[in-house]
Amino acid sequence: MATPWSLRIVEENHDAARWVAQEAFAIVDRLESDLSRFQSASYVSQLGRLRVGEALAVNANTYECLELAKAVWQETHGAFDVTVPPEGEGAWHSQMNDLVLCGQGVVEVRAAPLRVDLGGIGKGFAIDEIVAFLTEQDVAHAFVDAGGSTFYARGHLPEGEGDGWPASLGQHGVIALHERALSASGFEVQGVHVMDPRTGFPVETDRQRAWVLADSAALADALSTAALIMREEEIAAFSDAHPDIGIMLA
Secondary structure (H helix, E strand, C coil): CCCCEEEEECCCCHHHHHHHHHHHHHHHHHHHHHHCCCCCCCHHHHHCCCCCCCEEECCHHHHHHHHHHHHHHHHCCCCCCCEECCCCCCCCCCCHHHEEEEECCEEEECCCCCEECCCCCHHHHHHHHHHHHHHHCCCCCEEEEECCCEEEEECCCCCCCCCCEEEECHHHCEEEECCEEEEEEECCCCCCCCEECCCCEECCCCCCEEEEEECCHHHHHHHHHHHHHCCHHHHHHHHHHCCCCEEEEC
8 A cells, every 4th residue: 555554462471462463464465466457457457447337246345445435435525536537637526426336345437437536545454454453363553654644543652641541643742542533635746636526626725734643543534634625614524423533623
């Protein structure tokens, strides 16, 4: 997923911890082979090669990730969008309505080519899968870090100090993260590179960074991008409707 991953596990049995870590990173590899548009055999790449009206049966992980992406697209009134324009084309309009989830793992496209990029949700989705695996293995204390921008914390530090694991907010400090996900998106490194899918142009905003706290890392990942695009009144309305999700802006 073109980003460094790290996993810290509190476990006295080093062999057991090593096995858990290896299996966790194998989950990332498998998901990348399913979800990456840069791998020609992935389900996402195959969707981009379908003709209008054709459908593709995808695996459960791919379908679930697409379902969540469409749900966030609807909840944010189009601010989060996983469809992208073909390379070399300047004009762009969302194709989310042309990406039809038919149930039973079947996806139909009603416009072609329909290019999907799950980069704004894929890291978080992989973290959620890792956390589910850690839960199955009774790993109570762990910290997953995807690229220093999306995290999930279970339990506490090895020393048992504090209320959770330290998660960096960059120059804005550190927070203690416990049984939750944190994801950040921003413009500091690449400038204003996030497109507003509702206009087809780079987003115009004074915000430099957004963080989202949520129970799901995939949700936090997607919403941190959407929060850079949504208007203030939209964020306020979303926060009122979802008091369990925290949104911070700078």
